[in-house]
Amino acid sequence: MNPICANSTQPGGAICVIRVSGNDAISITNRLFRSKRNKDLTLMAGYTVHLGEIIDRDGTVVDDALVIIYCAPHSYTGEESTEIMCHGSAYIVQRIIELLIAAGCRLARPGEFTERAFMNGKMDLSQAEAVADLIAASNAASHRLAMSQMRGGFSKELSRLRSQLLEMTTLLELEIDFSEEDVEFADRQQLSDLAQTINTVITRLIDSFRTGNAIKNGVPVAIIGPTNVGKSTLLNRLLHEDKAIVSDIHGTTRDTIEDTINIQGITFRFIDTAGIRQSDDAIEQMGIERAWKKAQDAEIVLVVSDNESTTVDETLLEGKTVIRVYNKSDINHFDPSSLGEHAIAISAKQGTNIDRLEQMLVDATHIRKVEDSDIIVTNVRHVEALRKAHEAITKVAQQINEGISGDIISLDLHACIDALAEIVGDVTSEDTLHTIFSRFCVGK
DSSP states (O other), X not given: OOOEEEEOSXXXXXXXXXXXXXXXXXXXXXXXXXXXXXXOGGGSOTTEXXXXXXXXXXXXXXEEEEEEEEOTTSSSSSSOEEEEEEEOOHHHHHHHHHHHHHTTOEEOOTTHHHHHHHHTTSSOHHHHHXXXXXXXXXXXHHHHHHHHHHTTXXXXXXXXXXXXXXXXXXXXXXXXXXXXXXXXXXXXXXXXXXXXXXXXXXXXXHHHHHHHHHHHHOEEEEEXXXXXXXXXXXXXXXXXXXXXXXXSSTTOOOSOEEEEEEETTEEEEEEEXXXXXXXXXXXXXXXXXXXXXXXXXXXXXXXXXXXXXXXXXXXXXXXXXXXXXXXXXXXXXXXXGXXXXXXXXXXXXXTBTHHHXXXXXXXXXXXXXXXXXXXXXXOHHHHHHHHHHHHHHHHHHHHHHTTOOHHHHHHHHHHHHHHHHHHHTSSXXXXXXXXXXXXXXXXX
C-alpha cells in the first residue's frame, strides 16, 4: 500500500499520464498541484477532474496539468489513486516523477499497478495476464481474445468447473466422515458422468491452445530450399517490403531473417533461411544448420525450388505442413497437373500467384474463425495447469469406474481443483507472481 508512481504512457507522445497509487496518493499529488480554483484535492470526490499547475519546490510552474481523483476501492488498483495528465516532454515527465518521489512515492516496478489490482481482488490472475496480452495485441483476433479474458470469460468457465469439482469433493468427504457406517452419499454413476464431462471441457480448453497460440504469437513459417531459387525475393514479396538482400550470388543469405505480417486476420512469422547446399564456408555451414533448425521449429514449411527436379531432404520435416513452391514461373514452365496437391507455381519477382499462396498458408493453419463467445487458451502457464488438471481428473474417472474408495478419489479431485486454482491465482507462489508481472511495462 506504499505509494508508487510511474509514467503509464508511451514516451514521445504529446500528452503523458503519470499514475500514482497507494496510501496518501491524493495528498501527495495535492502537495505539488495548484488548482485553478484553489481546490484541496484531498476534499474532492472520486471520479472528478481538476485543472491546475504542477509546482516545483521553489514555487515555479513545471507544467499545466489535469488531475483525476480515484477514491479507494473504486480505482484500477483498488487503492487511493490519481492520474496526472501533463505535456509529454521528457523533462516535464521526469521532473514531476522526481517531485512525487520527494513527496513520498517510489517508482513502480514493471506491472506493479496491475499486481496491486490482483492483490486487492480487483481481478484474478488470468485477467491480470490478459491486460499484458491486450497491450501486446497485434491483430483483431488477439485483441478480441484478450478483451474476453480480461472481462472474465475464461475465469467464469474455470469457476463452473471448480464448482462441479467441489460438489464431488464434498459428497466424497462426507462418506469419509461416516466411513464406519458404510454409506455412499455420492452416486458413483453420477460422479463418473460428471468427471467425464469435466474431462471433456478441460480437453477442449487444452486443444484450443493451438489456435490461441497461433493468434497471439503468430504462425511460424520457414522458407527453405537450395541457394539462388528466390527465397529472399519471396520473403520480400510476402512482407511487401525489401527486408532481405536479393542477389544472384549463391550463399548471399548467411543467417535467418524474420518478420511478421497479417494475412486475413492471422499473423504469420516468416523466416527466410540460408540456402541449403554443400559448402566449405564455415559461416555458411552455420547458416544452413540454423535453416534446418528453424524448419523443425516451424509449423508450416515452404520448400522453394526453381525446377521440378530440385529437392531437399524432407525426412527432417515429418509432422510439418509442407507446401512446395516452384518459383520463377515467369521464365520456367511448370505443368500444374504434375505439381501435386500441396504445391504451387509462382513468380516471386512478378508477384504471380502470390495471392493463391497466401490462401494456401491461411488454409494450412486450420485456424477457425473465433467467435466472441469462444473460450480460447492463449497462455503457456494456463495450458500447463490445465494439463495437470486433465491428468488428475482422468485418474478420478478411472478410480470411480474401478470402485476405488472415496478418500483416494478425493486426493486427485483436490489436485485437479488446485491446478485450476493456479490459473486464477488462488494458489500461486511469490516466484510465479514475480515472473508474470515482471513482463509488464512500467506504469501498467
